[in-house]
Amino acid sequence: MSTKERILDAAVTLFSLKGYDAVSVGQIAEAVGIKAPSLYKHFKGKQDIFNAILKEMQKRYEIQSKELQMDGNNAAEDAGVFTAVSEDMLVNMGKRLFIYFLHDDYVCKFRKMLTIEQFHNKELASLFTKQYVDDPLSYQSAMLALLTQAGVLRQEERKIMALHFYAPIYILLTLCDRQPEREEEALQLVEQHIKQFSRIYQKEVRS
Amino acid sequence: MSTKERILDAAVTLFSLKGYDAVSVGQIAEAVGIKAPSLYKHFKGKQDIFNAILKEMQKRYEIQSKELQMDGNNAAEDAGVFTAVSEDMLVNMGKRLFIYFLHDDYVCKFRKMLTIEQFHNKELASLFTKQYVDDPLSYQSAMLALLTQAGVLRQEERKIMALHFYAPIYILLTLCDRQPEREEEALQLVEQHIKQFSRIYQKEVRS
DNA sequence: GTCTATAAGAAGATAGAC
DNA sequence: GTCTATCTTCTTATAGAC
Secondary structure, three states: OOHHHHHHHHHHHHHHHHOHHHOOHHHHHHHHOOOHHHHOOOOOOHHHHHHHHHHHHHHHHHHHHHHHHHHHHHHHHHHHHOOOOHHHHHHHHHHHHHHHHHHOHHHHHHHHHHHHHOOOOHHHHHHHHHHHHHHHHHHHHHHHHHHHHOOOEOOOOHHHHHHHHHHHHHHHHHHHHHOHHHHHHHHHHHHHHHHHHHHHHEOOOOO | OOHHHHHHHHHHHHHHHHOHHHOOHHHHHHHHOOOHHHHOOOOOOHHHHHHHHHHHHHHHHHHHHHHHHHHHHHHHHHHHHOOOOHHHHHHHHHHHHHHHHHHOHHHHHHHHHHHHHOOOOHHHHHHHHHHHHHHHHHHHHHHHHHHHHOOOEOOOOHHHHHHHHHHHHHHHHHHHHHOHHHHHHHHHHHHHHHHHHHHHHEOOOOO
16 A cells, blocks of 8 residues: 555544544644655645545545446346345345445545535535435435336335435434444344335235 | 623534534634633633533423423324324424424534534534434334324334434435525425325225 | 654633733 | 733644755
8 A cells, every 4th residue: 555545544534533624634644654744745735635535535436336336237127026025135235235334444434524524615515415315315216116116115206215215224324433332233223124114115915 | 692602602603614623712702703812701711612512502402302292292192183184293293393403593503513523522422312313213203102002003113113204304404404405305305205104104994 | 755844823722901 | 801912832834854
């Protein structure tokens, strides 16, 4: 790992814990194992480091989006076939999403950093909403629409259905960001949530 | 309004926008219309101002909790009577909760401040979770249990049911904190969400 | 690319006049 | 209770030696 990368890594770690303003260039340098002035050979300044993190993260996000969409298309194709096991499919999908978002080191730190900095300017606010609200909702919406068309789930408003699927996962994820000691509890709730979600949205079998 | 109160007001406004570390004592003083050293006649220091905001907000929260519980008990008693209009009752309750949380000036600023500072220490993390996750969930859970017992809603896991009711409201609330321009859209989604929530959780009338 | 030395400014906080 | 003046420390950033 190059020094430039190590600086970004140390910076995102500190920013995710204390926020941009509470972290000094000296602290970043110390975490890397160099002195503050050496850092200016790699970046123009503190803001430049922050921008580099943003740029790097957006690059990773785009790559990850494409991969997820591929998985999604596969999962969606599966949905048509395995109508019976749709609950397990949803549970696995949800848990996988949850664990990935929670345990991927860079993703996790970046999310915390954005959480702290989201009110700082409009671009950061938009970025947060895009990555953690709009994109997940539109992705889940598309997936759930396929399950509806396949006749597995009830015909309900798609967007709201996606909200019912994603919002509980989101609130539990942000809970874990804040209190990692409650991760096990949260993971169980995610599982329970999805099971109950598929139960209540299932097409009723006449009793 | 006393100078002490005006300092707290200016401080919470600035903290909710930029976070504790990005705000200087001088900026707070300027917002109040005094010079920085004058501020030290009212508070021991910057941290003391922050603590006072915290204390004040917890006082208000406890008062508000008691009031809400009273409303809740009333609403719950109503629930047994008006089984037919339970959907409207839920919609009104949800929208009222949403609008109160979103438009009460101090509540709103304090929530943003806590959002920014939640990772700073364990007490702030616990406080955030209590006020915006655990307490609302346990309150909603109690209310929904009464609707279940009254035979209006299906018998499902209470905690998850509360999560399905509250999580969408929570995610839309945090969206509005970040992007107030999307408030109208969010409010419509809240309404749609609750209507769909009561539809899918309703005891099925045999077709 | 790393270091030491250092500039230039802002920060939190105190002393003491009024 | 407010002010000016001041202290000390920390901050970002640069200059220049190695």
